[in-house]
Amino acid sequence: RNYSIALIPGDGIGVDVIREGKKVLDTACEIDGGISIQYEQFDWSCEYYLKHGKMMPDNGLEILKNFDSIYLGAVGYPGVPDHVSLWGLLLPIRRQFQQYINIRPVKLLRGIKSPLANRGVEDLDFIVIRENNEGEYSSIGGRMYEGTNMDMAIQNSVFTRHGVERVLRYAFNLANQQGKRKRLTAATKSNGINHTMPFWDEYVQKINKEFPDVKTDIIHIDALCAFFVTKPDVFDVVVASNLFGDILTDLGAAIIGGLGIAPSANINPEKKFPSMFEPVHGSAPDIAGKGIANPTAAIWCASMMLEHFGENKLAKAIMEALQDVLEEGRIVTPDLGGNATTEEFGEQVCRRLREN
Amino acid sequence: RNYSIALIPGDGIGVDVIREGKKVLDTACEIDGGISIQYEQFDWSCEYYLKHGKMMPDNGLEILKNFDSIYLGAVGYPGVPDHVSLWGLLLPIRRQFQQYINIRPVKLLRGIKSPLANRGVEDLDFIVIRENNEGEYSSIGGRMYEGTNMDMAIQNSVFTRHGVERVLRYAFNLANQQGKRKRLTAATKSNGINHTMPFWDEYVQKINKEFPDVKTDIIHIDALCAFFVTKPDVFDVVVASNLFGDILTDLGAAIIGGLGIAPSANINPEKKFPSMFEPVHGSAPDIAGKGIANPTAAIWCASMMLEHFGENKLAKAIMEALQDVLEEGRIVTPDLGGNATTEEFGEQVCRRLREN
Numbered sequence A, B: 001r002n003y004s005i006a007l008i009p010g011d012g013i014g015v016d017v018i019r020e021g022k023k024v025l026d027t028a029c030e031i032d033g034g035i036s037i038q039y040e041q042f043d044w045s046c047e048y049y050l051k052h053g054k055m056m057p058d059n060g061l062e063i064l065k066n067f068d069s070i071y072l073g074a075v076g077y078p079g080v081p082d083h084v085s086l087w088g089l090l091l092p093i094r095r096q097f098q099q100y101i102n103i104r105p106v107k108l109l110r111g112i113k114s115p116l117a118n119r120g121v122e123d124l125d126f127i128v129i130r131e132n133n134e135g136e137y138s139s140i141g142g143r144m145y146e147g148t149n150m151d152m153a154i155q156n157s158v159f160t161r162h163g164v165e166r167v168l169r170y171a172f173n174l175a176n177q178q179g180k181r182k183r184l185t186a187a188t189k190s191n192g193i194n195h196t197m198p199f200w201d202e203y204v205q206k207i208n209k210e211f212p213d214v215k216t217d218i219i220h221i222d223a224l225c226a227f228f229v230t231k232p233d234v235f236d237v238v239v240a241s242n243l244f245g246d247i248l249t250d251l252g253a254a255i256i257g258g259l260g261i262a263p264s265a266n267i268n269p270e271k272k273f274p275s276m277f278e279p280v281h282g283s284a285p286d287i288a289g290k291g292i293a294n295p296t297a298a299i300w301c302a303s304m305m306l307e308h309f310g311e312n313k314l315a316k317a318i319m320e321a322l323q324d325v326l327e328e329g330r331i332v333t334p335d336l337g338g339n340a341t342t343e344e345f346g347e348q349v350c351r352r353l354r355e356n
Ligand SMILES: CC(C)[C@H](C(=O)O)[C@@H](O)C(=O)O
Pocket: A191, A192, A222, B086, B246, B280
């Protein structure tokens, strides 16, 4: 049981949280005994971009291809436009490695308080599957008549049968096998967006036929966002396009206690290419370098990575240790109202992992 | 002071709530004395569609053009695809009458409890200005290779200088004049959507120069949705594209107590064409015909309509009466935990309006 991981801490707090995530992984290996992980670290980031005019070397994807997985912090830096930094690193990795499934649990951890009144761990426990390769992030489009009164920009959303079927099949399968209620909620907006979204709805209905035990709701994204707040307890598995999944999962992060908490796994289910694990949060330039970011999301990502490797026992042990520390409430980062550092929190999770 | 209103109750609970809204308008006229309103009612709806194969007559827009405003309930009906019903009525009205501003207050009314823990009326009080004519609802696009493995659909988002500048200018102006903190938050997604959204951001920065006193934040839609939950108290005026505004305002409705509450005004600021007032909620087929829908949103819309006419005193009186009834908590519709009917609630607001 030998795994290779490419570490890309990236920018800002990405560096802080990945450091702690790695410690937790090391501790997991140490207590297990039978596992070993090789790391290689890459400094690809906006800082790298400012030096080299690109986010990663030209053969960056070639290099990453040989790893079992990628553990990424965050990219983004004031002064480097987001669409430059992301289309130069994060989005090509997701796309080239066919990480077409983005798994984002919306699960309230023990010890965390939801900002929703009277909602506890039993109310907030579902999974969002986000399409991660196509849809609204097509990069197709452009601008015309720049500098004149007629200046305009057009962007294409692209939905393909291939792209839509594979994510829906994955989500239906998940609802069928692991869903508590065998219920799939599909986000749409076919009332306002009248080509791609009716197309999406049609395939939801079609793939549903392959999973007759799964009950499906097709809900408009606007209403669905409202329901995440007003009745989060009804969801089981939610499936959404790239943009809608993005929106739902930041909202999901908010209701489970904030962006410091929420993890994300960019999965290539065929394991033909490495999968990538990254917190939902960004590089948070406002607190970068202060060592106070909450590494919970990064540690949760480490657990998801081990689960992806099939190391379910260790994955679970990490989540238990993490939740024990959160529940204990002694070492608390500022985002959750305490004054612990990123490092103190990470080390406490390692300690707990050894003790448990 | 003579106004003409086209009533389009539409489908489902639209019919119930507009009936009460009209009663409140009538009561306002009665107590004022100097105002009179002419109504004409139209049965354009999905039911009309099932009979006539269209949502409204061919000269529908011609007919509506002569009114001072349109008071619409909701359209939508099981069996009639949403993109048919909406592109046949609601969206053409918004577009042909250049109702390019959609005003949606996210304001917690007295007497309503937010689902957000520990948030009261002072925390939830801002306005979302939604672009209402173009953007992601372009209707441009199509499908190719249907019935084959290569089946695909494409939809274009279209952002024009004309369309973007006018909504931004309206929002900046509002933040400048009425904003408590002269703060404008612009929703974007320029990190993932790399043509139209950087275009939008560029114009936000450009129009900001015309309003140097307004402080602007440009925030990605995913994070912004999260902030609506985690720090709703920081907002003043929020401006967003058509789709993002749609999403933010349903979420906004959720945090101010649900879809039964939230109003929306589709404004043609030049008053060259009628403006349209409609609740954010839909036709709610599940409770249609039961007479239990909450008419709060529709009544709030009636108040916004009077405000648009310049009848600020009456507009305010309606909001006070409405909040008095909500705060009193004797007549409460099922969505808020009571068992009053739509009619009982509407009549109580009228009674209160007369008493106040
Ligand atoms: C019904 C639908 C087309 C509409 C929209 O998305 O504009 C509605 O959700 C709204 O918010 O007014």
